[in-house]
Amino acid sequence: MKLTKIVLWLVVLGVVAVGAFVFWFAVIRDDDPLEAKLPETSSTVAPSTEPGATTTSGAPSDAGVEGVWTLQPGDGEELFVGYNIEETLRGLDATATGTTGTYEGALTIEGASVTALGVTIDMTTLESDEGFRDDSIRDEGIESDTFRTATFTLAAPIELPGEPVPGEEIAVPATGDLTLHGVTKAVSFEVKGRFNGDSIDVTGTIPVVLADYGITAPSRGFVSVRGEGEIVFVLRFAR
Numbered sequence: 001m002k003l004t005k006i007v008l009w010l011v012v013l014g015v016v017a018v019g020a021f022v023f024w025f026a027v028i029r030d031d032d033p034l035e036a037k038l039p040e041t042s043s044t045v046a047p048s049t050e051p052g053a054t055t056t057s058g059a060p061s062d063a064g065v066e067g068v069w070t071l072q073p074g075d076g077e078e079l080f081v082g083y084n085i086e087e088t089l090r091g092l093d094a095t096a097t098g099t100t101g102t103y104e105g106a107l108t109i110e111g112a113s114v115t116a117l118g119v120t121i122d123m124t125t126l127e128s129d130e131g132f133r134d135d136s137i138r139d140e141g142i143e144s145d146t147f148r149t150a151t152f153t154l155a156a157p158i159e160l161p162g163e164p165v166p167g168e169e170i171a172v173p174a175t176g177d178l179t180l181h182g183v184t185k186a187v188s189f190e191v192k193g194r195f196n197g198d199s200i201d202v203t204g205t206i207p208v209v210l211a212d213y214g215i216t217a218p219s220r221g222f223v224s225v226r227g228e229g230e231i232v233f234v235l236r237f238a239r
Contacts, residue, residue, distance in 0.1 A: 032095070032097075033084040033095045033097060033232075034080075034082045034083075034084050034097050034099065034232040035232070036192070036203045036204050036205045036232050036233070036234065037203060037234065038169060038192060038193075038194050038201050038203050038234070039078045039079060039201060039234055039236070040078075064163075065109050065163065065164045065195050065200070066109050066110060066111070067108070067109065067239065068106055068107075068108050068239075069106060069107050069108075069109070069199075069200055069237035069238060069239060070105075070106050070237060070238060070239070071103060071104055071105040071106060071107075071119060071235060071236075071237055072199075072235075072236045072237065072238050073101055073102070073103075074099075074100070074101025074102070074103065074234075074235070074236075075101050076099045076100060076101040076127065077099070078234065079101060079234055079235060079236050080099040080100065080101055080232075080233070080234055081099065081100055081103055081119075081121050081231065081232075081233045081235070082097060082098055082099035082100065082126075082231070082232050082233070083096075083097065083098055083099075083126075083208075083229055083230065083231055083232065084096075084097055084229055084230050084232060085097075085225055085226060085228075085229030085230075086225070086226040086228075086229070087223060087224065087225045087226065088223065088224050089223045096128060096130075096133060096225070097128060097129075098126045098127055098128035098133070098134070098137075099126065099127065099128075100121060100122060100123075100125040100126045100127065101125075102121070102122040102125040103119055103120060103121040103122060103235075104119075104120055105117070105118050105119035105120060106118060106237070107154075107200070107202075107237055109160075112159065112160045112161075112162055112163060113157040113158065113159055113160060114154065114157060114158035114160065115157050116154060117152075117153070117154035117158070117174075117176070118151070118152070118153045118154070119151065119152045119233075119235070120149055120150075120151045121149060121150045121151070122148065122149060123142060123144040123147065123148055123149060123150055124138075124144045124145070124148050126144065136218060136220075137218075140216075140218045141210075141215055141216065141217065141218045141225070142180070142181055142215060143181065143215075146182075147180075147181045147182050150178070150179060150180045150181075151177075151178070151179045152176050152177070152178050152179075152187075152206075153176055153177045153179075154174065154175075154176045155175050155176045155177055155186065156175050156176075158172050158173075158174050158191070159172065160172060164193075164195035164200075165195070166195055166196060166197045167194065167195075167196070168194065168195070169192060169193070169194045170192065170193055170194070171190055171191070171192045171193075172190070172191060172193070173188065173189075173190055173191075174188070174189060174190070174191045174204070175187070175188045178206060178208075178231075180208065180213045180215075181213040181214055181215050182213075182214070183212070183213040183214050185212055185213065187206050187207075189204050189205060189206045189207070190204060190205075191203070191204040192204060198238065198239065199236050199237060199238045200236070200237045200238075201234070201235070201236050201237075202233075202234075202235050202237070203232075203233060203234045203235070204232075204233060205230050205231070205232050205233075206230060206231040206233075207228070207229075207230050208228065208229050208230060208231055209227065209228050210227050210228065210229065211227060
């Protein structure tokens with residue numbers, strides 16, 4: 001009799017544990033993919049027309065869009081560089097995501113062209129909703145302890161449809177060199193942008209095939225990662 005009760009209790013506990021895991025994984029766990037969406041701007045959207053007026057950054061309102069713009073630090077939530085990649089954990093599929101707000105770079109606009117753009121990302125600061133994932137990528141997959149940075153450099157000017165209008169969103173093609181895991185590859189993608197008056201926001205998605213960069217997709221029995229993912233970025237530049 002006692003043995004029967006023990007077995008029943010073990011079955012009940014097992015069901016509860018499985019149910020709790022499924023509820024956590026399917027309902028509570030935040031696995032929504034990152035979106036390449038321009039942020040709500042907190043900077044001046046339309047420069048004042050009054051002579052000598054300045055924007056919130058202190059730059060003259062008639063400075064226009066030409067010049068060098070410096071990449072601003074991100075918060076990992078609204079402004080970030082991150083990744084989306086599909087993973088299977090204990091038989092359940094989900095999208096793994098991670099972000100960082102630690103990067104630096106600049107872009108240069110001359111006339112109606114972006115003539116230079118460079119970004120360097122600190123890969124050691126990537127964070128997700130799973131500590132074990134953040135720990136494992138240090139010496140597996142992207143191996144951030146060894147390959148501590150990733151970079152993007154514009155390979156050809158981005159031709160804008162015209163002089164940027166404050167508050168107007170545009171979408172243009174871009175090509176450049178992406179260095180990831182110590183390997184450099186040419187990439188092409190669409191970038192969306194918005195001139196805010198005292199800042200420029202840009203966003204886009206770069207598809208990545210892990211094998212192209214010498215990255216082995218991690219697999220540990222209970223978790224496996226697909227061989228393709230994407231880099232998602234939402235960035236803000238200021239004078």
